Amino acid sequence: GQQLNQSPQSMFIQEGEDVSMNCTSSSIFNTWLWYKQDPGEGPVLLIALYKAGELTSNGRLTAQFGITRKDSFLNISASIPSDVGIYFCAGPSANAGGTSYGKLTFGQGTILTVHP
């Protein structure tokens, strides 16, 4: 089945530093989504990407849809303590039956820790 591999698995950075993380797949995705999950809560959608090569920003966050459609990148600039959490990439599954909308495959997550 489809798998998404995220790297790095965890990051420990100082407040103010920039962060980069990525997500790769063995198969093509037509949509890439980036989510953040805080402890005890559900994932919150940060950015959605729909076109190869697309670069989209949401405040200090910027994500890119890779040209090969098999990868995506998320950058966080000038990190702050509230950026702490787990960041997931996700894309629609091709093999769950019905239409593919909303049937997401998730990566294993990148755990971000920000030291003040």
Place this chain on the structure above:
Amino acid sequence: ETGVTQSPTHLIKTRGQQVTLRCSSQSGHNTVSWYQQALGQGPQFIFQYYREEENGRGNFPPRFSGLQFPNYSSELNVNALELDDSALYLCASSPIGGGGNEQFFGPGTRLTVL
């Protein structure tokens, strides 16, 4: 606008029992998906409901079943609970008319099976 809500927040069951989890979709959303998130892992798709019918299923056995009601709310039922069913169960909804890949998640129900 009310977001996705789930109940209960936490639940403890014993092996072999049955459990029902509930989800109310975000206002204006007609599609509900359920995910299982084991500790330290990303969410895994269980199934999706659209127009009160199952619309796709992940790699989960038939003892995982669901319902969707006319008001778009949904239930997840798990029979014959196993220890490995211990996880955070997440409900997500998506809006009517497109943008279906943008899933909006509830806070989850933490299920512990002893």
